[in-house]
Amino acid sequence: MTTRRSFIRQGLLAAGGLMIPSSSFANFILSGKKKVIVIGAGFSGLAAANKLNQRNFDVTVLESQNRIGGRVFSHQMNDNLVVELGAEWVGNSHNRILELCNELKLDLSENQMDTHLLYKGIYSPARQWDFSKNWKLKMESLLENYRHLNDKDKLILDKMDWWRYLVNNGCKDRDLDLRELMDSTDFGESIRKVSANAALSEYVENTGDTQNQMDKKIIGGNTMLAQRLSEKLGKEKILLNHAVTRIEQGDKVKVYCANGKVFEADKVICTLPTFALKNIDWKPGLPENKIEALNELQYARINKHAMLFDNRFWKSENFDMVTDQLPHYFYHATQGQSGSSGVLISYSIGDKAAVIANQNDMTNFKSVQETLQPVFGDVKSHLKQQANYYWGNDQRSHGSYAIYGPGQWFRVRPVLKEPFMHTHFAGEHLADWQGFMEGAIVSGEEAAGEF
Ligand SMILES: Cc1cc2nc3c(=O)[nH]c(=O)nc-3n(C[C@H](O)[C@H](O)[C@H](O)COP(=O)(O)OP(=O)(O)OC[C@H]3O[C@@H](n4cnc5c(N)ncnc54)[C@H](O)[C@@H]3O)c2cc1C
Numbered sequence: 407m408t409t410r411r412s413f414i415r416q417g418l419l420a421a422g423g424l425m426i427p428s429s430s431f432a433n434f435i436l437s438g439k440k441k442v443i444v445i446g447a448g449f450s451g452l453a454a455a456n457k458l459n460q461r462n463f464d465v466t467v468l469e470s471q472n473r474i475g476g477r478v479f480s481h482q483m484n485d486n487l488v489v490e491l492g493a494e495w496v497g498n499s500h501n502r503i504l505e506l507c508n509e510l511k512l513d514l515s516e517n518q519m520d521t522h523l524l525y526k527g528i529y530s531p532a533r534q535w536d537f538s539k540n541w542k543l544k545m546e547s548l549l550e551n552y553r554h555l556n557d558k559d560k561l562i563l564d565k566m567d568w569w570r571y572l573v574n575n576g577c578k579d580r581d582l583d584l585r586e587l588m589d590s591t592d593f594g595e596s597i598r599k600v601s602a603n604a605a606l607s608e609y610v611e612n613t614g615d616t617q618n619q620m621d622k623k624i625i626g627g628n629t630m631l632a633q634r635l636s637e638k639l640g641k642e643k644i645l646l647n648h649a650v651t652r653i654e655q656g657d658k659v660k661v662y663c664a665n666g667k668v669f670e671a672d673k674v675i676c677t678l679p680t681f682a683l684k685n686i687d688w689k690p691g692l693p694e695n696k697i698e699a700l701n702e703l704q705y706a707r708i709n710k711h712a713m714l715f716d717n718r719f720w721k722s723e724n725f726d727m728v729t730d731q732l733p734h735y736f737y738h739a740t741q742g743q744s745g746s747s748g749v750l751i752s753y754s755i756g757d758k759a760a761v762i763a764n765q766n767d768m769t770n771f772k773s774v775q776e777t778l779q780p781v782f783g784d785v786k787s788h789l790k791q792q793a794n795y796y797w798g799n800d801q802r803s804h805g806s807y808a809i810y811g812p813g814q815w816f817r818v819r820p821v822l823k824e825p826f827m828h829t830h831f832a833g834e835h836l837a838d839w840q841g842f843m844e845g846a847i848v849s850g851e852e853a854a855g856e857f
Contacts, residue, residue, distance in 0.1 A: 439462060439463065439464050440463055440464065440672040440673065441463070441464045441466075441670070441671040441672050441673075442458050442463045442464070442465050442466075442671055442672065442673045442674070442675065443465075443466055443467075443468060443659070443661050443669055443671040443673075443674045443675075444458070444465060444466070444467045444468070444674075444675045444677065445467075445468050445650050445661070445674065445675070445676045445677060445678055446467075446468075446469060446470075446476060446676070446677035446678050446682075446833070447467050447469035447471075447474040447475070447476065447632070447636070447644050447646075448474075448475065448476025448477060448478065448632075448677060448833070448834075448846060449475075449476065449478060449631070449632065449635075449834075449843050449846040449847050449850065450476075450677035450832045450833045450834065450846040450847065450849055450850035450853075451467055451469070451476075451675070451677040451832075451850060452467070452474065452632060452635040452636060452639065452850070453506075453635065453846070453847040453848075453850035453851050453854075454675045454677060454832055454850035454851065454853050454854040455467050455639050455643065455644075455850075455854075456635055456638055456639050457850070457851045457854035457855065458675075458854045459639055459640075459643070461854070465639070465643055466643055466644075466645060466669060466671075467639075467643060467644040467645065468645055468648040468649075468650055468661065468663060468669070469644060469645065469646050469647075469648060470647070470648065470649035470650070470664075470682075470802070471646065471647070471802075472646050472647055473646070474629075474632045474633070474636055474644060474646070475492075475628075475629045475632035476492075476802075477492040477493055477797075477803065477806065477807070477834075478490075478492050478493045478628045478629055478631070478632055478843060479491045479492035479493075479629070479795070480492075480626075480627025480628055480629035480630075481712070481793055481795075483712060483714045483740075483749050483791065483793065484714065484747070484790075484791070486743065486744065486745050486747075487714065487740045487743050487745065487747065487748070487749055488626065488627040488740075488743070489712050489739040489740065489749050489751065489793075490623070490627065490628055490710075490739070491710050491712065491793065491795040492628075492795075492797075492806070493628055493842075493843050494620070494623065494628075494739075495517060495619060495620040495621060495622065495623060496514060496619075496621065496622040496623065496624065496628075496843065496844075497616050497618075497619025497620070497621050497622075497842065497844065498614070498615050498616040498619070498621040498622070499611060499614075499616050499619060500619065500839065500842060500843070500844035501844075502844055502847050502848050502851075503631070503843055503844045503847055506631065506635070506847065507624060507631065510631065510634035510635070510638065511634075512624050512625070512626075512630055512631060512634060513624075513625045514622040514623060514624055514625060515622065515623055515625050515741070515742040516621070516622060516742070517620065517621060517622050517623045517724075517741055517742070518617040518620065518621055518724060519617065519620065519724050519725070519726035519737060519738075520532035520533065520722060520724045520725070520726070521726050521727065521728060522725065522726070522727040522728075522781070523535045523584075523727065523728050523729075524727055524728070524729040524730070524731070524777065524780070524781060525580070525583070525584070525587075525728075525729070525730050526730065527780065529780050529781045532722070532725075537581050537584060538580070538581055540576075541576075541577055541581040544575060544576060544577070545577075548575060548606070549606065549609060549610050552606045552607070552610050553610060560603050560607075561603075561816055563601075563602050563603040563606065564601050564602070564603035564604070564812065564813060564814075564815050564816055565601075565812050565813045566601070566602045566812055567597070567598050567599065567600060567601065567602060567811070567812045568589065568597040568598075568600040568601065568602045568604070568605040569582075569586070569596070569597045569598040569600075570598075570602070571602035571605075571606075572585055572597070583730065584728075585597065587728050587729075587730060587734075587735075588728055589605060590755050590756065591728070591734070591735045591753065591755060592608065592618065593605070593706060593755075593809055593841075594706025594707065594708045594755045594756065594805070594806050594807065594809060595704075595706045595707065595755060595756040595809050596755075596756050596757075599704075599756075599809060599811050600809065600810075600811070601810055601811060601812045601813070601814065601815060602812075603815065604810055604815060619842065623741075628843070631843075645667075647665060648663045648664075648665060648667060649663060649664040649665070650662070650663055650664075650686055651663060651664050651686060651687060652686065652687040652688075652689065653674065653676075653686055653687070653688050653689070653829065654689040655688075655689070655690065655826075655827040655828050655829065658670055658671065658672060658828070659671050659672070659673070659674050659827075659828045659829065661674065671828075672828065673828050673829075673830065673857055674828055674829040674830070675829075675830050675831075675832055675850070675853045675854065676829055676830070676831050676832070677831075677832045677833045677846075677849075677850060677853075678802070678833065679705065679802060679803035679804075679805075679808075679833060679834075679835060680700045680703050680705075680808070680822070680835060681705070681802065681803055681804045681805075682802040682803065683700060683831075684697070684700045684701070688826075690827075692826060693826065695821050696821055696822065696824070696826065698821075699818045699821040699822050700822065702814065702818055703808055703810070703814065703818055703822070703835065704805065704808070704809050704811065705797075705798075705803055705804055705805020705806060705807060705808055705809060706755065706756070706797075706805050706806050706807055706808075706809045707755065707756055707757075707759045707760055707796075707797065707798035707805055707806070708753065708754070708755055708759055708796075708797050708798075708805075708806040709753075709754045709755075709758075709759035709760075709762045709763050709794065709795070709796045709797070709798070710751050710752075710753055710794070710795050711733070711751065711752040711753075711754070711762065711767070711770055711774070711792065711793075711794045712739060712749050712750075712751045712792065712793045712794070713749065713750050713751070713752070713771065713774065713789060713791075713792050714747060714748075714749050714789075714790045714791040714792070715747060715748060715749070715750065715785065715788040715789060715790060716746070716747050716788050716790055717746050717747065717748070717788055718738070718746065718747075718748040719782050719785060719788060720738060720748075720750065720782065722738075723738060723741050723742065724738070724741060725737070725738045726738065727781070729777055731773070731776075731777040732754065732758055732761065732762065732773050732777070733752035733754060733762075733770075733773055733774050733777050734752065734753060734754040734755060734758050734759075735752070735753045735754070735755075736750055736751065736752055736753070736778075737750070737751055737753065738750060739751040747790065752770075752774055759796060759797075759798060760796075760798055762794075762796070763794075763796035763798060763799060767792040767794055770794070771786075771789065771792065807834055807835070807840070807841040807842075808834065808835035808840060808841065809841075810840070819835075819836060822835065822836055823836045825856065830853045830856050830857065831853065832846075832849040832850045832852065832853035832854075833846060833849060833850075834846040834849070836849045837849040
């Protein structure tokens with residue numbers, strides 16, 4: 407079987423995107439301890455830096471913010487409760503992150519959910535709703551069929567959007583609405599913007615003990631892993647408040663920061679999301695095809711509205727609920743954390759997220775209150791505190807994670823991945839497990855093995 411991932415790996419090798427150390431690279435390593443600058447202290451940068459450190463390179467990480475972790479952004483709601491405003495779940499299939507947690511002595515809690523549904527004003531408790539029998543059978547056969555597709559079939563499939571593919575295969579009415587609501591939660595935008603191959607390759611992996619890769623969370627917050635990785639590396643090797651503004655490449659690389667500092671290195675690993683990457687002044691300029699690819703790739707707009715309540719009126723610890731309302735998707739964000747108070751997050755995507763982001767917390771809470779009314783009555787008296795983060799306006803990524811639209815995965819990604827002179831690229835958007843912490847880590851480690 408060729409999975410999306412192994413297929414991509416073959417494609418990259420064919421395109422020369424995966425670097426096999428050449429003799430000049432071998433000379434590079436042999437001629438003493440070489441200096442590498444890693445740009446970005448997200449999971450990708452921290453993973454790359456650790457790998458380089460192990461390989462005895464002299465590593466410095468430059469990070470523009472005053473914190474590490476990037477799009478992993480744990481937030482303390484009160485003294486006891488921590489929530490995630492960025493990356494949330496670790497999948498049971500995410501082997502590398504699980505391995506690192508084990509190595510760095512971090513425990514994970516089980517976090518699978520039992521999903522409720524609120525659709526067209528009718529509330530259906532968990533396990534009392536489903537897709538139609540016909541559509542369920544059809545979906546199973548489509549996933550089975552996908553397992554047997556060859557590479558050429560996948561390239562063709564990638565040109566179609568997921569919504570069109572579903573419609574063409576007889577998904578309609580309530581089934582189609584439910585797929586839109588649930589799958590847009592995974593991808594962060596309407597399924598009309600998602601490639602059919604991206605969707606199928608993701609859902610075909612959802613077998614065995616994973617619940618859509620929303621299985622576990624790191625106890626104490628996902629940021630704990632960033633902290634442990636930085637301790638392993640040596641915190642002195644990470645320079646915060648060092649926003650890279652210019653990269654000059656000649657015999658060596660000169661990296662300029664907004665604070666006036668300049669660094670010289672033999673190699674650079676750049677782990678920035680495409681928006682931040684393109685804002686750097688590159689000398690010489692980036693190749694035309696890379697600029698086009700950077701301009702083409704979009705990032706999904708996700709808004710997280712976290713609400714602390716004085717009790718967990720949703721009753722079951724593993725509560726989550728898909729709705730067809732503006733607040734989109736609710737989940738218990740403090741599952742397994744002790745105490746009687748708890749946090750519900752309203753997780754909205756695409757245009758809905760953009761609308762929510764433009765309102766204040768109280769206006770958004772009113773819409774939450776109205777949505778939850780048929781299920782839990784008036785919840786206002788339980789509200790204690792709110793926190794909101796809209797990734798669509800994040801200065802660095804302008805979105806939560808990359809969303810490869812129809813026709814982009816096999817065409818755009820290899821171009822973005824291709825090294826440019828002394829600079830190699832990594833980050834979630836270039837990974838086989840694209841959109842996940844797992845992907846960020848693995849792509850960072852891979853880039854650190856490219857020379
Ligand atoms: C809302 C949301 C939900 C998510 N849910 C999940 C989930 O449930 N499970 C999961 O596995 N993943 C999830 N993700 C995805 C996950 O967060 C990312 O895949 C991963 O964190 C990306 O890591 P990275 O290192 O590639 O990029 P980043 O984390 O973005 O790291 C890049 C770093 O570069 C820094 N930087 C930017 N510009 C410059 C500059 N000019 N100079 C120096 N530094 C710079 C940034 O500050 C940042 O620290 C989610 C993300 C979001 C936002």
